[in-house]
Amino acid sequence: MPSIEIRTEVPGPRSRAWIERKERAVANAKALWVPVFVESAEGALITDVDGNTFVDFAGGIGCLAVGHSNAAVTAAVQGQVARFLHTDFTVMPYDSYVELAERLCARLPISGPTKAAFFNSGAEAVENAVKIAKAATGRPAVIAYEGAFHGRTLMAMSLTSKQHPYKAGFGPFAPEVYRVAYPYEYRWPAGDACEGALDDLRRAFTTRIAPEDVAAIVIEPVQGEGGFVPAPAAYLKGLREICDEHGIVLIADEVQTGFGRTGTLFAIEQSGIEPDLVCVAKSIAAGLPLSGVLGRAEIMDAPGDSTIGGTYVGNPVACVAALAVLDEIDRLELCARAREIGESLTRRMRDLQRRVPQLGDVRGLGSMVGLEFVRDARTREPAPEIATRVAEHALQHGLVLLKAGLFGNVIRNLAPLVITDGELAEALDVLEAAIEHAVAAVAA
Numbered sequence: 001m002p003s004i005e006i007r008t009e010v011p012g013p014r015s016r017a018w019i020e021r022k023e024r025a026v027a028n029a030k031a032l033w034v035p036v037f038v039e040s041a042e043g044a045l046i047t048d049v050d051g052n053t054f055v056d057f058a059g060g061i062g063c064l065a066v067g068h069s070n071a072a073v074t075a076a077v078q079g080q081v082a083r084f085l086h087t088d089f090t091v092m093p094y095d096s097y098v099e100l101a102e103r104l105c106a107r108l109p110i111s112g113p114t115k116a117a118f119f120n121s122g123a124e125a126v127e128n129a130v131k132i133a134k135a136a137t138g139r140p141a142v143i144a145y146e147g148a149f150h151g152r153t154l155m156a157m158s159l160t161s162k163q164h165p166y167k168a169g170f171g172p173f174a175p176e177v178y179r180v181a182y183p184y185e186y187r188w189p190a191g192d193a194c195e196g197a198l199d200d201l202r203r204a205f206t207t208r209i210a211p212e213d214v215a216a217i218v219i220e221p222v223q224g225e226g227g228f229v230p231a232p233a234a235y236l237k238g239l240r241e242i243c244d245e246h247g248i249v250l251i252a253d254e255v256q257t258g259f260g261r262t263g264t265l266f267a268i269e270q271s272g273i274e275p276d277l278v279c280v281a282k283s284i285a286a287g288l289p290l291s292g293v294l295g296r297a298e299i300m301d302a303p304g305d306s307t308i309g310g311t312y313v314g315n316p317v318a319c320v321a322a323l324a325v326l327d328e329i330d331r332l333e334l335c336a337r338a339r340e341i342g343e344s345l346t347r348r349m350r351d352l353q354r355r356v357p358q359l360g361d362v363r364g365l366g367s368m369v370g371l372e373f374v375r376d377a378r379t380r381e382p383a384p385e386i387a388t389r390v391a392e393h394a395l396q397h398g399l400v401l402l403k404a405g406l407f408g409n410v411i412r413n414l415a416p417l418v419i420t421d422g423e424l425a426e427a428l429d430v431l432e433a434a435i436e437h438a439v440a441a442v443a444a
């Protein structure tokens, strides 16, 4: 029996009624990517208030590696809710925070002693990683990448690259943020992207900021909002060497890549390098607000007492959810599953690419596969209009998709890793039909 079931037009009448109320009551900046109100969700499926069931390739923007309504997570949360909701860990501590720190540190690809601190959102994790790096080095500057996304708070927004919609009109930004090229192979103008991007970083130390003033370099091992662009392992190795040479803290922002999505618990593991700090969020607690900075103990211990924190950070409900998430990732072998999902999706899309040259690039790491659309395979001119139509057509046929990319021309897969083979096959049929439809419609 198929999982996808579309009973009404999309959005259906109940969703439309809610959208009207939403437009009157909710700030316009909270525009909807998918104009469908949710009734319930389980695994990789979402049922809306009109009774339509969709396969979810958005996963709450990558928060649901273990799936919607995961039974182990739900039981852990319910158990904690019945015990207590909040004390503030620094006022009166609780076991789940410490256990989570121990378990995550044990899994970090960092040798030597490591420690953790928890926060609420990905942006907060990045803000705090930068503060920790500044405290550890006594230096003011941070280097970030073209195409980077690190969140919407002041430092995170300053590190973020894309101007519209994230930055324009919101300056002045945090000072001492310097930008270098990301090794974006498909869009590298000429020559080797890895070498070229390493050269750009070395040049930055002459033309943009002296290396002895740089506290940290923040990199996404696979750029998320930037379009699912993986950094080649050779680049990350070169970056590690440059950081070592200049005493710079290397921060891996694994907010979107972490928790199995790329085929390993942390994406950076696949490069063979050790970062100094790792930012985590999103799938860590299956959708509950929790984030963390994990890393070398001597760096994590640098900030003084009470300099990092917040009232709700490391909430006990979210911490027990995260412990259950870690168990589920192991029990269900979700890292291996991420690799399988990525292989199926990539195989199918590479076949399609032979017939559809506007599908310019199919790339990624594990299940984090991005499909980049172009108007012309030779000029590689971005085609955001194709990506938009793909997402719209797919939604009408029961697949929730998200776009990404500096030019808004990438479709990305953030499906829960618990997606079944049957659901994945259905989703890929819808995706393929949506791409063929969109390309034909734009050409017409």
Ligand code: PLP
Binding pocket: 061, 121, 122, 123, 124, 126, 149, 150, 151, 152, 220, 224, 225, 253, 254, 255, 256, 257, 281, 282
């Ligand atoms: N860093 C990365 C790599 C992200 O993808 C995101 C969110 O998409 C963030 C940071 C910000 O996380 P949050 O939206 O939880 O603040």
